[in-house]
Amino acid sequence: MPGVTFTPPPVPSSTAPLRSAVRYGVIALIVLAVVSAVVAYLVAGTPGLWGALIGSxxxxxxxxxxxxxxxxSANLPPTTVGAVLxxxxxxxxxxxxxxxxxxxGxxxxxxxxxxxVLLASLLIVLGAETVGVLRQRAPYVDTPPSDGK
Incomplete structure (x- = not known):
């Protein structure tokens, strides 16, 4: 069709999976903190509430x-990334x-x-981050720039 141009979908940035992981992790942590605080308060009273909040x-x-x-540190040199981590x-x-x-004491x-709750937060937040990375679409192959040939 004349006058119609095809625009390819935008390519997600290389940090999109990491941003998604952090977002999913924060959401999971908030949900865990609220649910565990309520349950711990019902089971152990105020000490349970404090334990759940500190653990999360x-x-x-x-x-x-x-x-x-x-x-x-995603865009830093590899040695700097290693030092940061x-x-x-x-x-x-x-x-x-x-x-x-x-x-x-x-x-x-x-x-x-x-x-x-400390153990649960480690597992749940790590799992949520994994889901966040896996659900994000990102290219894993870089195409070399064309030189016009």
């Missing part, structure tokens, strides 16, 4: 920080040890609730 915060931030640092991992370990060490929270 520590576990969710632990996983989401990795995805966010990969997203942030290693530094982020060390920082996360240090923060987790300090937070759990501080909480060790306190009794305002339920330890079983914290442990169960």
């Amino acid at each position: 915060a520590v576990g969710g931030v632990f996983i989401l920080a990795t995805a966010a640092s990969v997203l942030w 290693l530094g982020g991992w060390l920082a996360k370990m240090l923060v987790a040890i300090v937070v759990l060490g501080i909480l060790r 306190m009794d305002f929270y339920s330890r079983p609730a914290l442990g169960l």
Whole structure:
């Protein structure tokens, strides 16, 4: 048909799967925090509520920080990406040890609730990020630019 041009669909950016992973992970973390806080409160009262909130915060931030640092460093040189990921991992370990060490001597929270929700947040947020990456369409083959031949 004269005058009709075909416009190919836009190619998603290379960071689209990572952005999708972070988005799915945040949504899963919010849902988990709300549901686990309600259930833990009904089972163990206020200590259960605090345990669930602390567990979802520590576990969710632990996983989401990795995805966010990969997203942030996606366009950096490979050695810089490695340094960012290693530094982020060390920082996360240090923060987790300090937070759990501080909480060790306190009794305002339920330890079983914290442990169960921490484990659940690690699994659920990681699973949600995986679903986010798998649902995102992204090219995995780069075509070389044409030189007009």
